[in-house]
Amino acid sequence: MDRCPFKAAIIGGSVGGLATAIELSESLGAEVRVFERSAGEMQARGAGVVMQPEVDDLLRRIDIDTASVCVALKERVSLLQDGTARAQVSPQLMTAWDTLYRSLRARLDPAAYTQEHELTHLALQDDGVVATFSNGASADADVVIGADGVNSQCRVLLTGDGAAARYSGYVAWRGLEDEMALPSHLVEALTDRFTSYTNPGMQMLCYLVPGADGAIEPGRRRVNWVWYFNTPDDQLTDVMTGASGKSYRSFLPTSDVSKSVRTSVHNLADRTLPPVFQELVSASKIFAQPVQDVVAQDRVYSRGLLVGDAAGTVRPHTAAGTSKAFGDARFLAEALQHWSRQKPLPTDRLAQWALLRNRELLATAARGKRLAASSVLGF
Incomplete structure (x- = not known):
């Protein structure tokens, strides 16, 4: 039967x-x-994921301890362009797209995934x-x-x-770096915090997430950041055309970011971001996603x-x-x-x-x- x-x-x-x-x-x-x-292997396009009740609920129902796949934050820090910081206590759990993906994929019969x-x-x-x-x-x-x-x-x-x-008018530039690959003073400034900077036409935020293997111990995590800034529609094609000449619709991988686009992003960071974020962008292998509706x-x-x-x-x-x-x-x-x-x-x-x-x-x-x-x- x-x-x-x-x-x-x-x-x-x-x-x-x-x-x-x-x-x-x-x-x-x-x-x-x-x-x-x-x-x-699927690429971690979303990078960081804020733990929300719906995700926590499913993980718990399939016997995954939410804390075991998350990095815990203690506070939120808002930066001014000169690096001045304002902090407030705000505990939060952060995970990563690939950490969630592996956890869920392991639960599914391999024969059911093609x-x-x-x-x-x-x-x-x-x-x-x-x-x-x-x-x-x-x-x-x-x-x-x-x-x-x-x-x-x-x-x-x-x-x-x-x-x-429909393209919304701005692009999300991202980075996802092993903490051990970054200068120690930079990691120290960003650890335990949801750090953000906002100015008209741009917004950047950063927090740590589990490592590529899902590790959450200090030294084995990754620094995840996203920087949104306005990009006119008539410039989007150039941004999303890789060094190989391939045109990308919704995800430009780090391996194909053109030298001219990378230079442009780094120059904008140097002109507009707080010092800690300037250094972070410069030290990262950047990739991009246009924000779409x-x-x-x-x-x-x-x-x-x-x-x-x-x-x-x-x-x-x-x-x-x-x-x-x-x-x-x-x-x-x-x-x-x-x-x-x-x-x-x-x-x-x-x-x-x-x-x-x-x-x-x-x-x-x-x-x-x-x-x-x-x-x-x-x-």
Whole structure:
């Protein structure tokens, strides 16, 4: 007798897709398969992650001690351009994208995670869905869930017009450095603190996160920073064109940042940032992500569903991108509770799930735009 209530094909193998897979398989007993388009080790595009209740909740339910995957901070420090600092006590836990990714991936059956599968077609049927990939493979399932991020191909196929991501007017430059690779005085100035600097048209923040192997002991952690600054639309193409000549849409890797762009970023840092941040940028292997907006989407398309950034984005200042995806996954599992392939889809519960999740998404997205505007970031 088949004890599996339904099969789910999850498009996108980042942390949102993994959270969805775990929620459906462990809470509902569903058979899940995750399809990720990239090959090899996935890059830590988000770098630092602020620990939020939705993430903490899932980690605890799968028996992972949150403190074991986080670096604890004691205070927040605001800098002026001359380096003057103002501090206040503010305990907080910080983790990293790759730390979360490894923790969740280890929980999933290796056979359920498939790479080098780029989605090209979806055939939605009354009793299921067939996903086809660029390598010629296909997969059938009872539902397909798009968790493939800002530039979601699943969203394109489900919505028709794709609701393309829109550039917001500023770029996030990032660094993620082993603390032992940086000068000791620099690490000492940044340890135990969420350090930030804001000036009209730019904002920079920094905190320590677990090491590349997940270590949280002093000496084995990493210094994570992000620097947002306005970049006109007509300059974005030059910024996102690598030294190789390749054009990048949403992530410029450190290995392909052109010499001219790197020099420009370093020169801007020297002119505008507090001394500790000038030195940090100079000592880092920088990479970049343009900040993009996707308006809130309808989430339910018969047997096709959207979660995380595929369903709509929030600005990074909210520190809610990861937690939003985890919340989508948790409440989707609740909406599908007691459903099996032998029954009609629970359309009323799915509609309620979509309504409530989009209500929260819209509120958080609006808050993120207000936070950006307060720093004069973006259009």
